[in-house]
Amino acid sequence: MNHVSRDNAIEVRNLTRVFPTGGSDTLVKANDDLTFSIPRGQVFGLLGANGAGKTTLVSQLLGLVRPTSGEILVEGIDAVAWPDEVKAMTGFLPQTGLSMRLVEVRRALHYTGRLRGQSEADARRQTAELIEELGLGDVRDRYVDQLSGGMTRLVNFGMALMGRPKLLILDEPTNELDPHNRRLVWDMVSRRSAADGTTVVLVTHNVLEAESAVDQVAVMNGGRITAMGTPGRLKEALGDSIRLELFVKGDGGLARHERERFGAVGTITAGKRDGSYLVQTDSARMPELMRLVHGEVGMDRVADFRLTRPTLEDVYLTMDGRSGPDAAPSVTTEPDAAEGLASAEASETAAGLVPAGAVTSAAAVLTTAPSAPATTPAPPSPFGEAGDETASGARTRQAASAGPVPRDGKGVPARGAKTRLRRMGIDLKYLWLEQMLEVRTTWSWVLMFGLLMPTAMVFGLTRIGNGLSDEQSLLFIVSGAAIFSVANEGIGTLAQRIGVLRQDGMMVYYASLPISRISFLAAMVFSRLLLILPGLITPMIVAKLMYDTDFVISPALLLVLPLSCMALSAIGLAIGTLVRSMDLLLVIVNLMIFVLLLVAPVLIPIESLPVPLQVFGYLLPPTYAAESLRLALVGDFGATFLFDIAVLAAMTAAGLVGASRWIRWRTA
Numbered sequence: 001m002n003h004v005s006r007d008n009a010i011e012v013r014n015l016t017r018v019f020p021t022g023g024s025d026t027l028v029k030a031n032d033d034l035t036f037s038i039p040r041g042q043v044f045g046l047l048g049a050n051g052a053g054k055t056t057l058v059s060q061l062l063g064l065v066r067p068t069s070g071e072i073l074v075e076g077i078d079a080v081a082w083p084d085e086v087k088a089m090t091g092f093l094p095q096t097g098l099s100m101r102l103v104e105v106r107r108a109l110h111y112t113g114r115l116r117g118q119s120e121a122d123a124r125r126q127t128a129e130l131i132e133e134l135g136l137g138d139v140r141d142r143y144v145d146q147l148s149g150g151m152t153r154l155v156n157f158g159m160a161l162m163g164r165p166k167l168l169i170l171d172e173p174t175n176e177l178d179p180h181n182r183r184l185v186w187d188m189v190s191r192r193s194a195a196d197g198t199t200v201v202l203v204t205h206n207v208l209e210a211e212s213a214v215d216q217v218a219v220m221n222g223g224r225i226t227a228m229g230t231p232g233r234l235k236e237a238l239g240d241s242i243r244l245e246l247f248v249k250g251d252g253g254l255a256r257h258e259r260e261r262f263g264a265v266g267t268i269t270a271g272k273r274d275g276s277y278l279v280q281t282d283s284a285r286m287p288e289l290m291r292l293v294h295g296e297v298g299m300d301r302v303a304d305f306r307l308t309r310p311t312l313e314d315v316y317l318t319m320d321g322r323s324g325p326d327a328a329p330s331v332t333t334e335p336d337a338a339e340g341l342a343s344a345e346a347s348e349t350a351a352g353l354v355p356a357g358a359v360t361s362a363a364a365v366l367t368t369a370p371s372a373p374a375t376t377p378a379p380p381s382p383f384g385e386a387g388d389e390t391a392s393g394a395r396t397r398q399a400a401s402a403g404p405v406p407r408d409g410k411g412v413p414a415r416g417a418k419t420r421l422r423r424m425g426i427d428l429k430y431l432w433l434e435q436m437l438e439v440r441t442t443w444s445w446v447l448m449f450g451l452l453m454p455t456a457m458v459f460g461l462t463r464i465g466n467g468l469s470d471e472q473s474l475l476f477i478v479s480g481a482a483i484f485s486v487a488n489e490g491i492g493t494l495a496q497r498i499g500v501l502r503q504d505g506m507m508v509y510y511a512s513l514p515i516s517r518i519s520f521l522a523a524m525v526f527s528r529l530l531l532i533l534p535g536l537i538t539p540m541i542v543a544k545l546m547y548d549t550d551f552v553i554s555p556a557l558l559l560v561l562p563l564s565c566m567a568l569s570a571i572g573l574a575i576g577t578l579v580r581s582m583d584l585l586l587v588i589v590n591l592m593i594f595v596l597l598l599v600a601p602v603l604i605p606i607e608s609l610p611v612p613l614q615v616f617g618y619l620l621p622p623t624y625a626a627e628s629l630r631l632a633l634v635g636d637f638g639a640t641f642l643f644d645i646a647v648l649a650a651m652t653a654a655g656l657v658g659a660s661r662w663i664r665w666r667t668a
């Protein structure tokens with residue numbers, strides 16, 4: 001490990017990320033050998049054209065994308081090896097695809113805080129604070145997806161702030177916001193960095209707005225950083241120039257000879273609007289310029305004019321690489337190792353911008369901005385008893401003590417098994433609650449489906465031909481209707497739900513939280529249990545009422561029923577994570593319904609099938625669920641029953657393990 005500065009929140013060294021493109025041999029270097037550091041407490045703006053590599057960079061900071069090569073340290077923690085530790089201290093606002101859309105605003109904030117490791121008391125307190133600060137009081141009880149685009153963005157911004165993270169990564173935070181709310185967001189960003197020492201990485205195209213909020217800016221182009229420094233220094237690097245925006249009244253604008261007079265003082269460009277011009281020149285020629293405006297054009301013809309220094313937008317337009325090969329001086333990002341990380345000691349003499357070809361330290365460029373004031377308490381450590389219900393604000397207090405993060409022998413933040421288990425329990429609870437609340441709008445339909453469909457099956461199937469109401473037929477009809485209902489809701493719905501989460505980009509949000517995949521998947525499975533169980537029980541009740549069956553109602557049903565739900569749901573999750581195409585997923589789910597009705601020995605005895613179909617039947621999970629239910633209903637708890645139970649348990653485990661392996665927890 002190289003020397004690590006204690007003042008830097010983020011250190012990136014020789015970071016490269018390559019993506020394969022459509023063609024087999026072609027590769028795109030989304031990030032190309034980046035080296036830089038961000039001092040703690042800074043607001044760091046990341047600018048660049050579409051496809052410049054900004055999202056790839058921030059995704060790697062969060063562990064959502066694995067670098068091809070290079071190193072990332074966030075608060076001294078290796079983000080590649082320990083992404084969860086970085087996620088625990090990072091608030092992330094993705095550009096699109098946030099989850100928690102079908103819960104109330106207050107719950108979206110509260111649950112996010114809890115999932116980020118915040119104590120219950122602190123999560124509640126911060127939720128109330130943010131609702132107040134963001135002006136969300138009137139909509140606190142509304143579902144997030146019922147809000148306007150701008151309000152939703154504000155909620156998403158609030159979610160990123162939950163847990164009082166040390167690091168905030170905001171991807172286009174002011175998209176869709178009105179001017180008032182944009183100002184609110186920039187003010188909150190500045191306040192957090194100045195007062196709490198939060199480090200902020202800001203991806204934005206809104207250069208003019210960001211100018212007032214950022215301490216440092218990096219301009220990216222083609223995967224490389226072409227310029228980096230404070231906005232002031234970057235602007236200075238454009239030269240001691242000024243710009244005049246001139247708006248002339250009436251038709252025709254400036255006469256030809258007038259344009260030539262301005263052209264002799266600087267460069268003049270006609271704007272898109274009739275009569276609008278931009279003149280750029282050396283600041284020493286300002287008096288000449290003003291004489292031309294006043295004397296040559298005359299104030300009676302001037303609708304408006306603005307004389308300004310170059311803006312950050314001018315820097316961006318000059319350096320994002322689109323203005324031609326000669327326009328952009330570039331900063332090389334290959335510093336000398338020692339020099340690159342000596343940023344804390346680098347002085348005001350560090351240049352804001354370095355001409356192309358010069359090998360220099362990008363980190364040194366960064367050092368000209370002030371680091372967090374000495375009086376600023378260091379931000380909280382996420383590695384304590386984060387889930388402590390009673391220790392309100394525990395993380396904040398830990399931060400104030402600002403000691404080094406406790407590590408085990410391998411540089412990994414130390415956490416006991418008890419703490420991890422407790423965290424898993426909390427994650428499970430809030431993910432489950434979110435899932436349950438998300439499906440509440442469809443509860444009535446699902447329940448009705450779970451009640452009506454099995455009832456209709458028992459009613460209809462027992463009337464086939466001369467009637468199939470003998471004890472044996474009833475056994476198959478009842479167990480078949482029950483398992484058909486579970487398979488529909490468990491396999492079918494869960495497979496599609498995962499597909500929709502992936503398609504809408506919502507997985508990125510879950511993956512950015514410090515939760516385990518298993519907690520996420522288990523919460524999805526458990527959230528289905530209550531919806532599925534009625535479909536399992538209804539056929540038995542209907543058969544009892546219609547035919548007074550004397551099935552054995554034993555405690556074993558308490559094992560068979562939930563286990564069938566979990567096994568089939570886990571298989572549904574595995575299918576949903578394995579099959580990436582939503583269209584294919586829909587085909588599979590619909591095929592499954594046919595297979596269940598026609599081939600799988602759910603409604604028919606397996607011995608009645610031809611041998612090839614028997615083999616096929618034994619490969620299908622519902623076969624074991626139906627068989628174990630039949631055996632339980634006749635009180636046969638022999639070897640076959642135990643074997644079926646073991647297979648269902650194994651399927652639950654295999655489904656969850658498969659899903660957690662195939663789920664895209666990293667976006668690439």
Ligand SMILES: Nc1ncnc2c1ncn2[C@@H]1O[C@H](COP(=O)(O)OP(=O)(O)OP(=O)(O)O)[C@@H](O)[C@H]1O
Nearest residue numbers: 019020028030049050051052053054055056057668
């Ligand atoms: N998963 C991926 N697979 C293949 N190529 C990718 C992947 N992700 C990004 N890229 C490519 O990497 C390059 C950088 O993309 P990235 O999304 O990081 O740019 P960006 O600066 O964030 O753009 P924008 O401003 O449009 O969001 C692009 O050429 C993009 O096509």
